[in-house]
Amino acid sequence: MRKTDLEKVFKNYSKARTSDREERNLAKFFAHYEKQVDESAVSDSYRNEMLKAIEAKIDGRTGKVRRLFPEWLKVAASVMILIAMAYGSFQIYDSQKQIQYAMASTERGQKTTLTLSDGSLIYLNAESSLKYPEFFNQDHREVWLEGEAFFEVARDESRPFIIHSQHAETTVLGTSFTVSDYADSEASVTVSTGKVRVFSAQLDSSLILVPNDRLILREQNMVLSQVNAAEQNAWYKGILRFDGARLESLVPKLERWYAVDFIVEDPELLNCAISGKFKNASLTSFLESLKFIHGLEYEFNDQDQVILKGKICK
Incomplete structure (x- = not known):
């Protein structure tokens, strides 16, 4: 089967548009290469990933996985991988540019x-x-x-x-x-x-x-x-933990975490060392903890920004 014909069949198959003749030719092609494919040239993890990619492509385009001959799927994946390596022609594993x-x-x-x-x-x-x-x-x-x-x-x-x-x-x-x-x-x-x-x-x-x-x-x-x-690294579990971190370094992190702007009224408070562990804490709960632990006062302005203020920092 010529390269151009093979590309056409692969594309038609992925779109569930292959004719009976094309399906027979594709099966013959896989049968011909079954003993010629050097599967050792393709790692198990990569082959398995390509199998998933092939099925996902077909499933995404047709609403279901449409198999010609399920027993040939592994061979087909290996063959297509090697073809892609040789020609850079099949869309799923084409050249780096694609x-x-x-x-x-x-x-x-x-x-x-x-x-x-x-x-x-x-x-x-x-x-x-x-x-x-x-x-x-x-x-x-x-x-x-x-x-x-x-x-x-x-x-x-x-x-x-x-x-x-x-x-x-x-x-x-x-x-x-x-x-x-x-x-x-x-x-x-x-x-x-x-x-x-x-x-x-x-x-x-x-x-x-x-x-x-x-x-x-x-x-x-x-x-x-x-x-x-x-x-x-516990942040991905919803936990914030600070061990003596300067408030100045924490402000950008807190703004991202709570989606709100912080304004520190007194620049001296930026040197305040913040410690504590906060698990899934709401903004108000976090601010109340800062008030209790470090003596920082807070209020919200008419733009829903958090104003941090105070004379001392415990």
């Missing part, structure tokens, strides 16, 4: 959870976005982050998982960690499990992080410290 990307984003006060095609879970924090391919290729897995996200990466030693953000490139095989890279805050990576490699192009330097490591990336250097990662 990879289809999706974008997930959140507004202030929002969070969302994503499951990627490899099974990785992504918890996207407020005012963040993640660009990712509908499926990953067999060499690596790449996503692009703006803002903050907690990653639970499905382990695949043959395909590193790479997160690109403004100030860092974070590479893992399978682990859990938070990458935070907002424009108005210092970039950081906090590791819960596994090992993570963080590279800074600006500093031309990289570090390997292990559980409970937190790396802060600054313009001139990178600062590594030990933290309780389970607590630091």
Whole structure:
């Protein structure tokens, strides 16, 4: 079967438009290649992902999965993968230029959870976005982050998982960690499990992080410290925890979390060290805690902004 004919049949089949003759030819094609396909050239995880992608494509276009001969599906997937590698012709796994990307984003006060095609879970924090391919290729897995996200990466030693953000490139095989890279805050990576490699192009330097490591990336250097990662990364469970953090550094985070503007009346209060653990706390509950623990007063103006004020900071 010629390449152009094969492309036409694949496209028709994905749209449930194949004739009986085309279906017979396609079955013969798969039968011919059954013993010729070197399945070892395609990793199990990648093949399984392509099987899911094929079924998802068909299901999305026709409302159901329409199988010619189910026993040929695995062979078909392997054949199509190799054809794509050779010709770059089939839409699902075409050349890099034609990879289809999706974008997930959140507004202030929002969070969302994503499951990627490899099974990785992504918890996207407020005012963040993640660009990712509908499926990953067999060499690596790449996503692009703006803002903050907690990653639970499905382990695949043959395909590193790479997160690109403004100030860092974070590479893992399978682990859990938070990458935070907002424009108005210092970039950081906090590791819960596994090992993570963080590279800074600006500093031309990289570090390997292990559980409970937190790396802060600054313009001139990178600062590594030990933290309780389970607590630091608990935000995706609805928990805010602060351990002596300056109020000035917390204001942008609180504005994203509660979708409200904060105004600090007295600049000296910006140095106030805030501590506490707040689980699924409403804005009013959080402000009352600040008042009780740190002596900070608050009020809302006619624009629904929070005014923080006070003479002391406990």
